[in-house]
Amino acid sequence: MGLISSAGPYDRPAATAGMDRGNKVALAMARRMPWAANRQLMRLMGRTFTKDPEGTSRRRFASMPACDRQALDDRKATDMLLASMVESFRAGSDGSAWELKLMTRPWGFRLQDIAIPVALWHGDADINSPIATGSYLSHTIPDASLTVLPGEGHFLILKHWGEIIRQLTLAT
Numbered sequence: 001m002g003l004i005s006s007a008g009p010y011d012r013p014a015a016t017a018g019m020d021r022g023n024k025v026a027l028a029m030a031r032r033m034p035w036a037a038n039r040q041l042m043r044l045m046g047r048t049f050t051k052d053p054e055g056t057s058r059r060r061f062a063s064m065p066a067c068d069r070q071a072l073d074d075r076k077a078t079d080m081l082l083a084s085m086v087e088s089f090r091a092g093s094d095g096s097a098w099e100l101k102l103m104t105r106p107w108g109f110r111l112q113d114i115a116i117p118v119a120l121w122h123g124d125a126d127i128n129s130p131i132a133t134g135s136y137l138s139h140t141i142p143d144a145s146l147t148v149l150p151g152e153g154h155f156l157i158l159k160h161w162g163e164i165i166r167q168l169t170l171a172t
Contacts, residue, residue: 002119002168005126005154008133009111010104018130020063031104034097042097046089053082065125068153077158111140118144119171121164123152
């Protein structure tokens with residue numbers, strides 16, 4: 001199994017350390033006021049992405065680390081990301097709100113009980129899912145290996161997908 005720029009359980013101490021402020025606020029709302037995360041935050045996000053995907057993405061990308069902005073300089077990558085964001089809100093915001101709520105709850109299994117090899121790739125400049133998350137997962141999952149990519153952010157897959165696929169196929 002491979003996890004790339006993965007989220008981790010958010011019911012642990014310091015789970016959001018190093019995370020972008022906007023993501024911290026969204027997770028806190030989902031944990032403490034799930035109705036607000038759906039009704040206000042996710043509906044607003046859905047409306048802005050579906051009405052003005054280009055403008056919304058420009059504003060969103062502006063606050064990203066330089067490495068993520070650079071990864072999104074590729075027009076094909078940006079178009080793919082925009083299309084997936086618009087599609088995720090096509091039927092409304094309930095699915096995204098539910099996902100956000102689930103991320104803040106206990107997962108229902110212990111990471112220590114995962115019985116298959118897990119390869120993790122994480123950028124040390126990721127502010128969506130900080131490197132501390134990758135480290136936590138690699139230390140908690142019994143047969144996990146962590147590849148840290150220096151200077152890379154959340155969108156490291158756009159640059160390193162070939163290497164990741166090769167490693168995953170060699171492992172099978």
